[in-house]
Amino acid sequence: MGKIKLDRISMRFGDFYAVRDISLEINNGEYVTILGPSGCGKTTLIKVISGIWTPTEGKVYVDGVDVTDVPMEDRDVGYVFQNIALFPHLNLRDNVSYSPRVKDLGDQVMEERSTEYLELVNMLARAGMFPSELSGGEQQKVAIARALASGSKMLMLDEPLSALDARVRMELRYELRRIVKRLGITVLHVTHDQEEAMSVSDRIVLMRYGAIAETGSPLEIYRHPKSVFAANFIGETNLLECTVSDKSKMGKTKVRLRGGPEIRVSRTNFNIGDPVVISVRPEHVYPATDGLRAEVTDVVFMGTYWRVRTIAETRDHVEYNVSTSDEIPEVGDMVHLVFNKKATVVFARPEGGIEEEIRLE
Amino acid sequence: MSVLKRIDELSGNPKVRRSWFTLACAFFLIIIVIPSIFVVTKILTEWDLVNNILSDASTMDIIMGAVWNSFSIAFIVTVIDILVGLPMAWIMVRREFRGKNVLDTLMDLPLAFPTAVLGLSVVVFWAVPPEGITVPGLGLGITPYMLVVLLHIIFTYPYMVRSLSAILEQIEPNYETAAMTLGASRWTAVRTITLPLFRAGLATGFILCFARSLSETGGTNIALLLMGAITDDGGTFFTGPTFIAWMKTAFGGATSPEAMGAMILISVIMIVFALILLVVVRKVMMGFRIPIKKVWPDIGRKVSRGLLPKAKDVLAMAFLLFVVLIPSFYIFAFLTQPTGDIDFGGLLSATGTSFLVAGVAVAVDIVFGMPVAIYIARNKGNRLADVLDELVNVPLIIPTTALGFSLALFWGSFGFSDSVALMLVVLGHISFTYPLVVRNLVGAIEEVDPSYEEIAITLGAKPFQAFRKILFPIIKSSVLAGGILAFTRSLGETGATVAISDSVNTIPIYITNLVKAGMAGEYTMFAEAAMCSIVLIAICFVLMMVIRAMSQGGDRDA
Numbered sequence: 001m002g003k004i005k006l007d008r009i010s011m012r013f014g015d016f017y018a019v020r021d022i023s024l025e026i027n028n029g030e031y032v033t034i035l036g037p038s039g040c041g042k043t044t045l046i047k048v049i050s051g052i053w054t055p056t057e058g059k060v061y062v063d064g065v066d067v068t069d070v071p072m073e074d075r076d077v078g079y080v081f082q083n084i085a086l087f088p089h090l091n092l093r094d095n096v097s098y099s100p101r102v103k104d105l106g107d108q109v110m111e112e113r114s115t116e117y118l119e120l121v122n123m124l125a126r127a128g129m130f131p132s133e134l135s136g137g138e139q140q141k142v143a144i145a146r147a148l149a150s151g152s153k154m155l156m157l158d159e160p161l162s163a164l165d166a167r168v169r170m171e172l173r174y175e176l177r178r179i180v181k182r183l184g185i186t187v188l189h190v191t192h193d194q195e196e197a198m199s200v201s202d203r204i205v206l207m208r209y210g211a212i213a214e215t216g217s218p219l220e221i222y223r224h225p226k227s228v229f230a231a232n233f234i235g236e237t238n239l240l241e242c243t244v245s246d247k248s249k250m251g252k253t254k255v256r257l258r259g260g261p262e263i264r265v266s267r268t269n270f271n272i273g274d275p276v277v278i279s280v281r282p283e284h285v286y287p288a289t290d291g292l293r294a295e296v297t298d299v300v301f302m303g304t305y306w307r308v309r310t311i312a313e314t315r316d317h318v319e320y321n322v323s324t325s326d327e328i329p330e331v332g333d334m335v336h337l338v339f340n341k342k343a344t345v346v347f348a349r350p351e352g353g354i355e356e357e358i359r360l361e
Numbered sequence: 362m363s364v365l366k367r368i369d370e371l372s373g374n375p376k377v378r379r380s381w382f383t384l385a386c387a388f389f390l391i392i393i394v395i396p397s398i399f400v401v402t403k404i405l406t407e408w409d410l411v412n413n414i415l416s417d418a419s420t421m422d423i424i425m426g427a428v429w430n431s432f433s434i435a436f437i438v439t440v441i442d443i444l445v446g447l448p449m450a451w452i453m454v455r456r457e458f459r460g461k462n463v464l465d466t467l468m469d470l471p472l473a474f475p476t477a478v479l480g481l482s483v484v485v486f487w488a489v490p491p492e493g494i495t496v497p498g499l500g501l502g503i504t505p506y507m508l509v510v511l512l513h514i515i516f517t518y519p520y521m522v523r524s525l526s527a528i529l530e531q532i533e534p535n536y537e538t539a540a541m542t543l544g545a546s547r548w549t550a551v552r553t554i555t556l557p558l559f560r561a562g563l564a565t566g567f568i569l570c571f572a573r574s575l576s577e578t579g580g581t582n583i584a585l586l587l588m589g590a591i592t593d594d595g596g597t598f599f600t601g602p603t604f605i606a607w608m609k610t611a612f613g614g615a616t617s618p619e620a621m622g623a624m625i626l627i628s629v630i631m632i633v634f635a636l637i638l639l640v641v642v643r644k645v646m647m648g649f650r651i652p653i654k655k656v657w658p659d660i661g662r663k664v665s666r667g668l669l670p671k672a673k674d675v676l677a678m679a680f681l682l683f684v685v686l687i688p689s690f691y692i693f694a695f696l697t698q699p700t701g702d703i704d705f706g707g708l709l710s711a712t713g714t715s716f717l718v719a720g721v722a723v724a725v726d727i728v729f730g731m732p733v734a735i736y737i738a739r740n741k742g743n744r745l746a747d748v749l750d751e752l753v754n755v756p757l758i759i760p761t762t763a764l765g766f767s768l769a770l771f772w773g774s775f776g777f778s779d780s781v782a783l784m785l786v787v788l789g790h791i792s793f794t795y796p797l798v799v800r801n802l803v804g805a806i807e808e809v810d811p812s813y814e815e816i817a818i819t820l821g822a823k824p825f826q827a828f829r830k831i832l833f834p835i836i837k838s839s840v841l842a843g844g845i846l847a848f849t850r851s852l853g854e855t856g857a858t859v860a861i862s863d864s865v866n867t868i869p870i871y872i873t874n875l876v877k878a879g880m881a882g883e884y885t886m887f888a889e890a891a892m893c894s895i896v897l898i899a900i901c902f903v904l905m906m907v908i909r910a911m912s913q914g915g916d917r918d919a
Contacts, residue, residue, distance in 0.1 A: 099543035
């Protein structure tokens with residue numbers, strides 16, 4: 001119940017492909033986020049899975065059964081909308097019991113299910129209220145209860161949190177994961193917020209230009225991104241252009257940054273002379289007595305640490321973190337920076353340049 | 362420029378603003394509302410005349426019959442409009458297809474046809490036309506009642522589709538999608554979710570169509586003349602407005618006490634019923650709940666798939682084509698017939714009069730309606746604004762013939778009479794077009810965030826500057842839309858004009874007189890009436906296109 005397989009799905013509008021040739025398998029009970037910049041085809045994908053749209057090419061399988069041509073009302077896939085879309089003329093209980101009602105399951109089932117799922121999202125006490133009387137976060141909780149009350153084992157979440165306040169967003173995020181994990185439901189959660197994706201999902205599917213750019217667990221993608229785009233889109237990172245200058249038989253690699261300085265990086269398969277890009281996250285850059293020379297341009301207080309922004313002698317922008325207990329540099333200071341070589345990821349330099357590679361649209 | 366500057370300066374003074382608003386309200390009350398319902402007071406002052414009619418059984422039969430015809434026809438027409446308008450609204454709002462723009466324009470075209478023209482066209486298309494009309498039609502032996510229903514559907518249908526579409530645009534399409542992902546078939550989703558959210562649109566559409574049908578005089582009159590149901594010395598079938606018009610011409614109107622009593626009585630009955638209806642429809646529509654507790658999933662599924670939904674769309678389109686469009690355009694069949702000489706002088710002078718009346722009325726509507734519209738839109742919930750909001754609807758719902766009659770009595774009691782007939786006609790046309798303009802303005806202004814003007818004023822603009830540089834450019838297209846609506850409505854109006862004066866010869870009256878001459882045996886007059894109609898349609902069409910092009914050009918500049 002709830003194993004989804006997409007086989008070479010394409011969705012075309014006129015000449016424009018919203019998604020192109022996507023194959024993906026999602027396991028029963030897995031929490032998958034589909035992450036990507038706006039316009040990359042994320043929502044198209046879950047609309048195809050839930051039957052709201054029929055793909056122009058490809059097949060959708062649920063538990064091994066081809067459901068591509070099953071209309072959405074028979075798909076049995078819960079769907080939660082970004083703009084919430086609770087029925088404004090029905091109270092919360094009638095909203096949640098809507099699915100049992102239209103399936104004509106009888107008054108008793110309607111009563112039981114609406115009570116069960118309103119309880120699950122802690123909204124039972126307000127069952128008689130109308131959607132307009134609730135805050136955005138409360139409305140979205142009821143919308144989730146409504147989708148779950150259909151009894152579906154699959155839930156599509158279309159940017160469910162992005163219309164909410166920052167604080168509510170954080171709280172609801174964890175509650176969402178708690179609820180669906182308890183019910184053992186398969187979830188596809190579309191978001192453009194990488195932090196949200198990192199904190200809720202079992203697996204992230206990173207999309208771009210209507211195709212899957214990369215998939216992996218949050219930790220994998222954060223630590224070992226396979227592309228410059230992924231490194232930049234998920235978490236924060238410093239990207240520096242350089243050339244491989246030395247490599248041992250064991251794969252130990254050195255690269256030369258623009259303007260001269262040479263640094264050691266992790267093991268790679270590149271050859272000497274290859275143009276590359278290295279990615280190093282701010283938490284893996286440290287001030288030292290020797291190393292890359294950089295001038296501090298900005299110092300920003302972030303709560304638990306200070307973010308120091310610099311421009312290096314290589315003309316690259318490099319950012320790093322300083323603990324609040326340490327000495328804080330001032331704007332204009334010259335500092336020396338070293339990188340944690342194990343945490344440095346090396347990519348082939350993209351042909352269109354870094355700017356083109358990390359562009360969002 | 363200096364005049365504008367002076368107004369800019371003056372508008373900085375709150376006293377000036379308040380007096381301008383007071384003036385606009387006074388204009389609305391004294392020129393529009395009070396004259397429209399003045400006839401009601403006559404039932405007291407002229408009680409003897411009315412009493413004579415009440416005791417005259419045969420006249421009472423005619424009056425009550427006419428009132429019944431008017432209200433029952435309006436009701437049937439409105440219900441049909443709702444039934445065929447709903448699928449059409451869905452097609453117009455939720456579907457994308459090639460030729461949608463063409464369909465959009467076609468739908469409004471009947472509004473550009475003066476109803477008198479439609480009356481002629483519809484009779485020739487459906488019924489057995491009188492001797493002398495050579496264009497072949499379907500020649501069905503239908504009753505005057507059915508014919509009037511068919512005629513009224515044509516010019517009420519666009520109003521219904523427009524009001525329903527406007528509401529459907531506002532309803533989040535995700536509601537329906539959400540319902541369907543929860544297992545509802547489309548039919549169930551529409552019935553339990555979208556339709557219950559529709560009530561306001563249904564109420565507006567209902568009132569607009571009902572009032573329009575109740576009011577219509579010119580087209581109905583021509584249709585009934587051609588069917589032989591009304592003749593100069595009697596009639597077998599009247600609607601309320603055509604009865605008033607007939608009384609006015611057949612009995613020499615106000616000069617005959619008998620006609621006076623009957624006209625007062627039927628006007629008052631129509632006005633009072635119409636106003637009661639306005640209130641009742643609101644209440645009923647707002648309280649009405651579509652039953653959603655019980656669903657039938659299997660039936661819902663069956664009617665949501667396969668041929669049925671397609672058949673529904675095809676039927677909706679077929680209705681538009683065969684009941685609305687083809688009968689309206691059938692007048693063009695006269696182009697195939699040989700015509701006699703057309704009296705272009707007479708046509709031109711009538712056209713001139715019509716354009717003058719319509720132009721002045723619309724200009725006055727916009728100038729004096731704007732402050733009232735701004736006040737209503739910006740002060741929702743305020744008592745005065747709500748009262749004004751309701752009052753604006755009054756001239757809309759009152760049958761225009763009764764309104765015109767009432768207006769003539771009101772100004773007549775001040776000694777104004779036929780010597781200033783043209784001015785009185787203009788005042789009459791202002792009354793029934795004012796609500797159309799103000800409604801459009803209120804709708805548009807409500808959409809505009811007031812902070813735009815507030816920002817302009819914090820940047821140093823005077824209130825009038827903020828209005829003409831910020832608010833007006835934003836709502837310009839709505840002003841134009843309301844203006845066109847009012848203009849074409851005025852151009853096509855017969856009832857109010859006839860009821861106010863016999864001497865003002867606007868174009869629908871000119872055409873009616875040609876048809877009457879045709880009925881009297883001068884058969885070439887039918888063809889001439891048709892040719893005049895075609896010329897008039899062409900003028901209206903060109904006018905609409907020019908204004909549309911101008912407004913689009915204006916949008917690009919803005």
